[in-house]
Amino acid sequence: MTRDTSPRTQLSSRLGARRVAAALLNALTDAVLLVDAAGVIVQANAAAARLFDYPGNDLVGQPVEVLVPASLRPRHGRLRALYATAPSPRPMGASLPLRRGGATFDERSKIRSSSNA
DSSP states (O other), X not given: OOOOOOXXXXXXXXXXXXXXXXXXXXXXXXXXXXXXXTSBEEEXXXXXXXXXXXXXXXXXXXXXXXXXXXXXXXHHHHHHHHHHHSXXXXXXXXXXXXXXXSOBOOBOOEXXXXXXX
């Protein structure tokens, strides 16, 4: 028996895996944001959209700093860049993230690099 390894089959397999991963991410009750090295949100689950009061995928493509009060954004950008030099799982500490309407709320979050997942 031979296994089909054509590019079309490989693409179909990858797309299927991405759909499964997205479904699992959206099934979580905790808010999860995936942010790239440049600080751009590349994926946000449904719980994150609800928590931050953003409809659908409106968080995707935004800089993560849109969720940080304006006065803290420059510092957050520097801390994010510093984290990228030596990523390790750690609590981020309490901060005041923003909902879409500008309301802040207390939260506890953790940061983890996908390279050390």
